[in-house]
Amino acid sequence: MKLLHIDSSALGANSVTRELSAAVAARWQDEVPGLTIDYRDLDADPIPHLTGRSLAKADPAEAEESERILQQFLAADVIVLGAPMYNFGIPSTLKAWVDRIAVAGKTFRYTEKGPEGLATGKRAIVASGRGGIHTDSPSDFQETYLRHVLAFIGVTNVEFVRAEGVAYSPQHRADALAAAHASIPLPLRRAA
């Protein structure tokens, strides 16, 4: 089984989502024999914005990197995303990754009945961090966006490990992190 672990926080060691995504990946590593993990830190190693030159494949090195990112996503059985809320949405570094994996004919296609996701059979766990509280609020363009775009490309099995309100107070942050750690889903669902 292959796990793809992506981080995008710009806050380094102070990041809530890095702590949570690492805990999710570690849990999978502990519990899934033979698991292999690919890791990309989009803050340290950003992907260029998608431009007209990208779509035209004008730069062979960029086109090769884009294909590598797509194949790495397609090969993964499980995707663990560290996804902070920045300005109500996701960091632009993470959006740049989404722009490389949402590819017509590869991960989605349009049919006479509408769009169809092609990257099926995967599970995604999103480590979500936000300074304020946005659950069930129209101000959430972060988790709702990720859920939508992942479903659009066929990834409908998406779970969120969420620490929110982390900017309210140090105590609130500690409590939110503890609750998020306690909510990390089991890698292998056991029969009841």
Ligand SMILES: Cc1cc2nc3c(=O)[nH]c(=O)nc-3n(C[C@H](O)[C@H](O)[C@H](O)COP(=O)(O)O)c2cc1C
């Ligand atoms: C550039 C930036 C933009 C942010 N925008 C928002 C926001 O729109 N709403 C919010 O609730 N928190 C916002 N925050 C707070 C973060 O969501 C919060 O610090 C969260 O913990 C980020 O995850 P991280 O610790 O992994 O970086 C922002 C933080 C930064 C650095």
